[in-house]
Amino acid sequence: MIDWENLRYLLAVAHTGSLSGAARHLGVDHATVSRRLAGLEEQVEVRLLERLPRACRLTPIGQRVVELAQGMEESAYAIERLIDASRSPLSGTVTLSAPPVLVANFLAGRLASFRQQNPAVRISVSSETRKVSLARREADVILRLSRPEEPSSVVRKIGRMPFGLYASRQYIHLHHPPAWEFITYNEGFADVPRRQWLARFQGERASACEINDVNGHLTAAQAGAGVAGLPVFIGDTDARLQRVAPDAEPFSCDIWIAVHRDLRRTPPVRAVMDFIAKIVADHPGLESLPNKRV
Structure with missing residues (x-):
């Protein structure tokens, strides 16, 4: 054998x-x-x-x-x-795969609250954007900014993440838009909607640098590298940043949650999904959708 x-x-x-x-x-x-x-x-x-x-x-x-x-x-x-x-008890470990921008700026600060509510459930978080398989148990729950497509999964859109344009309050060209330079993405992100949105506003103006991660865009903007497209829930709460071009074309990323259909009613997995849906709905700067369980 x-x-x-x-x-x-x-x-x-x-x-x-x-x-x-x-x-x-x-x-x-x-x-x-x-x-x-x-x-x-x-x-x-x-x-x-x-x-x-x-x-x-x-x-x-x-x-x-x-x-x-x-x-x-x-x-x-x-x-x-x-x-x-x-297994019916509300206990065990649930693996969650989520984009770095949501892990660092949204989820990590709320895990203590989840633990207080569910002391027997441990969340194991992977901060990643790569495609993972629920069928192969690479994660129990996934959170993504584009719709997961695995056939065996159950998927729900739980909210939207609006973006805005931001620059450091100390940015040298802050009050001179024709001289703005932009923190952008490289060609590998050509089909990503937020890159296309930023490129439309940028027009013929220069790119200061290319970084393929929203957290990197945030750090570069804070340092005065140029204008960045950032989630509103991050940019509006950062005292070092100022929102620019408030009349620019609005843009939002959908927030999707997915679970394998065999695990959707497992109590620990259910607790994690319900908690994520609730904190998205309650968080300022994120747009919630009508509550509908996966």
């Missing part, structure tokens, strides 16, 4: 494209991944991977093995979700 753990390592390499990526994904060292894969190939007596200098490529038989192993993985996770959903 093939060792499932070794197949799990093969799947991680297939998902990430490299041994180092698989090691980070699984929380082990590079040598462990290499040893597991070597053990698998020795057991089946066929090469499953081509090891390149910076990546790994599946052989044709390796690709087929991965396709079959994915079905095994989905079944294993389905068993985990079934067991978790059968």
